[in-house]
Amino acid sequence: MIDIHCHLLPYVDDGANDLDEARLLLSSEAEQGVTEICLTPHLREGMFETPDEKIRFQFERISGIAGELGLTLRLSREYHVDGLFWEKLEAGEIIPVGRGVILTEFSSADDADTMARAVMRIKESGFVPLVAHVERYPAADADTVKTLRSLGAAIQVNADAVLGYDGRYVKKTVWEFIGERLVDVVASDAHGVDDRPVRMRECMTFIKKKAGDETAERLMLKNPGKIIKG
Numbered sequence: 001m002i003d004i005h006c007h008l009l010p011y012v013d014d015g016a017n018d019l020d021e022a023r024l025l026l027s028s029e030a031e032q033g034v035t036e037i038c039l040t041p042h043l044r045e046g047m048f049e050t051p052d053e054k055i056r057f058q059f060e061r062i063s064g065i066a067g068e069l070g071l072t073l074r075l076s077r078e079y080h081v082d083g084l085f086w087e088k089l090e091a092g093e094i095i096p097v098g099r100g101v102i103l104t105e106f107s108s109a110d111d112a113d114t115m116a117r118a119v120m121r122i123k124e125s126g127f128v129p130l131v132a133h134v135e136r137y138p139a140a141d142a143d144t145v146k147t148l149r150s151l152g153a154a155i156q157v158n159a160d161a162v163l164g165y166d167g168r169y170v171k172k173t174v175w176e177f178i179g180e181r182l183v184d185v186v187a188s189d190a191h192g193v194d195d196r197p198v199r200m201r202e203c204m205t206f207i208k209k210k211a212g213d214e215t216a217e218r219l220m221l222k223n224p225g226k227i228i229k230g
């Protein structure tokens with residue numbers, strides 16, 4: 001599997017607290033059959049404004065651990081759509097997933113029009129927005145998700161939502177999206193050993209059981225692979 005949304009990088013946001021927790025989370029990914037990981041620390045105005053240099057410094061620190069575990073690590077960020085994000089985009093300072101995909105997080109207060117306009121603006125800048133955990137946004141019903149996809153966005157959901165850890169309603173919604181082929185990627189969005197741990201293996205097994213091998217491999221291996229390869 002390939003996990004392209006997670007918060008395993010230590011000391012930079014609400015993800016892994018320290019090097020020990022990062023090591024445990026990386027081990028967990030490797031044990032579960034993940035071979036490539038894209039680390040996506042938050043960038044969010046007023047909340048997580050850790051500069052890219054600090055992110056890169058921590059990335060270098062944990063690259064050795066990942067190598068020992070046989071993991072390939074990549075670096076990107078989860079960009080919350082706000083003023084700071086648009087500044088970064090205008091300045092050409094985005095760290096994409098692969099060559100041109102931006103892991104894009106909306107506010108739960110954003111309406112469908114706001115999301116659609118943001119998708120169009122990101123596309124006009126030459127990037128493809130990968131909408132992070134689409135199940136979180138009240139405005140993102142199936143029609144909105146279809147619209148975002150028709151505008152060129154890709155759609156990610158969290159493993160926890162697929163498995164039902166975020167509640168029955170969220171699980172039902174996510175499975176409707178998967179059934180309508182509106183989901184492109186499932187990722188862990190793991191934050192810690194206790195807080196949203198890595199559940200990639202459990203999720204892969206569950207999707208295989210419910211929707212078949214092809215769907216599970218498309219969402220957790222093939223599509224994330226295409227994205228990181230550009």
Ligand SMILES: [Fe+2]
Binds near residue numbers: 006007078189
């Ligand atoms: Fe995240």
